Amino acid sequence: MAGISEQGSMRRLYPVPFRTIEEGQQFKKWQWIEVRIENTNKDQRPESHKVYVDTIRCGDVIDTKREWAARREWLDKIPSFQSFEALDEARLSNGLSIALLCPKTVLGLDIVKARHAEWTEEEKEKLTRAQMQGDLFSEADAKRQVKDLRKVPFDFYYRYLCETPEGEKECRHKIVDWEAGALYWNCRRDHGDEWEVPFRAKLEEQLGKKDLMFLMGNQHRFQDQWLIISLVYPPKRKPAEEQQGSLF
Template structure:
């Protein structure tokens, strides 16, 4: 049995909590270890995921982890939050050269079908997808604009898993967490031997939720125009990739857990 060990992990994904659908895990933090192994880390309190708090995407952390005993996906590890030490953030200088070094170590695919085939064969549950073409963004109203009592209880249960903080503090954190009242999905095209296919996947990257609140605060009810401009036009003009993660209970269900958008390399 694997022991608790210390690892250096580059954070690549922080997702906005989404406990409403039965197959959606409450939240996900994922990264890559210094030796190139993908890691899904939990439980991580919301206060450590939010923008400006504790650690960011593209930041190194040193932390003690162990293989999650109840989650058999190879990448899933229990994290000891009280052992986290935050390190350097890899910047975007020189056309993302520092980040590309690590992106190239992630299992990468040009086809969603190939990701799913590899999952069935090898248990893969974290992968990078490079769509051939982005079609657009679909926005749907969430079934409930605010957390239901059941959702709040799910959120609280997740927070209490680590037993690091008292219940009063965790209830305060859950109460402060705002639910995004919309669901966002990217539609995209990829190639297969039979020709092009189109798929749609839900975006649960914390950045998308944070962008929604920023646009809502600056534009009120007209938030959708600047939100779409960022996700469709701005990111669509870059070399947009999706870090995909599947679900513990329903492993054929995949979500976009992180948006990765280096500048596009133009040929001269």
């Protein structure tokens, strides 16, 4: 889970076995929570913290009124970049591992069959270890959790343009936002083999009309490899808002 503190610092919280958290502690996207966290020796990225899920207390949800005004206040605090090159330079210079990337233009969505349609034994082992990170589950319980997880048999990538000092540059990054996976299963359930049409309509057409931003996160072991860990899509600014200055 990725979040932002009241001081405006980015946080990567783990493990968060969301489906097994007590009902009163299952928070929503854009909801404030209070929780005990601590640094961990296992992950040196500055934003990464171990979370004690039994201490979660849910607070207010930040609403979308007035064209996302309240949410934009917090988006303004997140490190943000106009190009992937600038974002990766920040990683090299200060260890940044979570930030917003604001593409100039989204060119399209690539849908590729996953290398393995089902979980491999190696993937199951990694998922099991991840479930056991917070000492919440025994190995047997963790394996049962993993067994219930459905694997999306496709990988999704956004192709987009960024503005750089040398001009426009095309980039491509994989989407691992859980909402994209949930959208796939919903489209598959409602449309069967024709799932791709409504799926593309959402991610290409509908979100393409928004002020689409990518929350980027890198990988622990391979920190030069970045993923789109969440999609942020406020409505486009009205001309009067644009005249007041850009958020980023």
